[in-house]
Amino acid sequence: MKFFLSPPHMSGKELDYIKEVFESNYIAPLGEFVNRFEESIKAYTKTPNALALNSATAALHLALRVAGVKQNDTVLASSCTFIASVAPIKYLGAKPIFIDCDESLNLDVNLLKLALKTSPKKPKALILTHLYGNASKIDEILQICKENDLILIEDAAEALGSFYKGKALGTFGEFGVYSFNGNKIITTSGGGMLISPDKTKLEKARFYSTQARENCLHYEHLDYGYNYRLSNVLGAIGVAQMEVLEERVLKKRQIYEWYVEFLGDELSFVPELDDERANRWLSVAFLGLDKNELFAYEKKDFCVQKKIALDPKISRLIEDLKNLGIESRPLWKAMHMQKVFEGESAYLNGNSELFFSKGICLPSATAMSKDDVKEISTLILKSLRA
Structure with a gap:
């Protein structure tokens, strides 16, 4: 499938x-x-x-x-x-x-x-x-x-x-x-x-x-x-x-919780804000994200760009899943990192570059069952541990 x-x-x-x-x-x-x-x-x-x-x-x-x-x-x-x-x-x-x-x-x-x-x-x-x-x-x-x-x-x-x-x-x-x-x-x-x-x-x-x-x-x-x-x-x-929007939102949220249940020991996830009800359009996870690395730039360097590349482990995981018929992708590559916007003003702290390097968007189809998410999660863990 x-x-x-x-x-x-x-x-x-x-x-x-x-x-x-x-x-x-x-x-x-x-x-x-x-x-x-x-x-x-x-x-x-x-x-x-x-x-x-x-x-x-x-x-x-x-x-x-x-x-x-x-x-x-x-x-x-x-x-x-x-x-x-x-x-x-x-x-x-x-x-x-x-x-x-x-x-x-x-x-x-x-x-x-x-x-x-x-x-x-x-x-x-x-x-x-x-x-x-x-x-x-x-x-x-x-x-x-x-x-x-x-x-x-x-x-x-x-x-x-x-x-x-x-x-x-x-x-x-x-x-x-x-x-x-x-x-x-x-x-x-x-x-x-x-x-x-x-x-x-x-x-x-x-x-x-x-x-x-x-x-x-x-x-x-x-x-x-x-x-x-x-x-x-x-x-x-x-x-x-x-007519089915609310059903879709509840299912997207459920899928997110299933991923946390199956992958929470290996991957990290972004929690909701207080008083938020997110639709969890895509379940996004991170591999090896050290929160101490967030906000890495000093104030004097707020316009500096590190140009961090995609983590090789994330690249391999995406390729492994693709070979198994499972679509995933990196997070959005930030606009200040795009060639088309080279030279435009940007106020940076290093976070979007770090998230891009360590992040993956997981299959989030609302027709998936819990068994489907478990199967995908098992294959993710197999790839990460190979």
């Missing part, structure tokens, strides 16, 4: 809803199911405004533009993340300032303060990633943003179904973003959602997402926009997936 990292898991209702779409012939962008999908996100997250889009990357792009980010502006961003979290900064001709992570894999609050204190130009916004569905220290970060007049954009692409103090991740900032890519906790095959408490800003994003067409009989344009809306077909899939 082959085990994938995080494959789609259909509820069984998707085809019924897609059939309704085809019967209505509203298969192009917009339609009843796009509206229903937005309403389901609003109901689940308790956000007042939602905009269904063709990707979370598009949602971040729109959020930045509506936030007023322009060419040569600076935008703070989590460095330990996937490139789609920060690429939209470049779309607008702005410059990223990368912030390293703390022990939770998420943005380091002290480095954020340092960046705001020492950056030669006042940053316009912060893109905060909740990595692998785990909450950032959002209370502190939100306060810092308020004190510094900094627009907070939550990259909750991996964190739908995660809550902090009973509040959905993605709903703390001026904008929040979710992803429905094929590997996410629920999927529309491809898609995203932009949310905001500010109706005016959300409607501006909606305007841009449909080519910035003015409200005229003909096609009139006073500004430029994008073709970013979600199709009604994919909206139908999203409606069906939202």
Whole structure:
């Protein structure tokens, strides 16, 4: 049997809803199911405004533009993340300032303060990633943003179904973003959602997402926009997936606990924050991680990069699992380590490099049983002990 990292898991209702779409012939962008999908996100997250889009990357792009980010502006961003979290900064001709992570894999609050204190130009916004569905220290970060007049954009692409103090991740900032890519906790095959408490800003994003067409009989344009809306077909899939979201979250959390049970003596795991309910989108583990190595850089060296490579034991484990039909992968390689962002500003403490070196993302499919996780864990231990 082959085990994938995080494959789609259909509820069984998707085809019924897609059939309704085809019967209505509203298969192009917009339609009843796009509206229903937005309403389901609003109901689940308790956000007042939602905009269904063709990707979370598009949602971040729109959020930045509506936030007023322009060419040569600076935008703070989590460095330990996937490139789609920060690429939209470049779309607008702005410059990223990368912030390293703390022990939770998420943005380091002290480095954020340092960046705001020492950056030669006042940053316009912060893109905060909740990595692998785990909450950032959002209370502190939100306060810092308020004190510094900094627009907070939550990259909750991996964190739908995660809550902090009973509040959905993605709903703390001026904008929040979710992803429905094929590997996410629920999927529309491809898609995203932009949310905001500010109706005016959300409607501006909606305007841009449909080519910035003015409200005229003909096609009139006073500004430029994008073709970013979600199709009604994919909206139908999203409606069906939202009906099982909570089941998927509970199963992801169970899978994580099973890995801790079977591998906790050999590998280490990232605990939740107090008052957090993480969706555990991917179960992430570490081999030989010495917590004394965290925060390795002295303050005077906060812009130094060690360029740590992937641990050979992790490389071998990933290859061994691949040969057995089991998909796994390293953690995200931080953005400040990527050639494409060479020369960009970064405030570092060494953590994301260390986590990349020692970490592995384990198969987290919600269709797996406890016996499946035990089998995978047994093979992991066999590889590590070989």
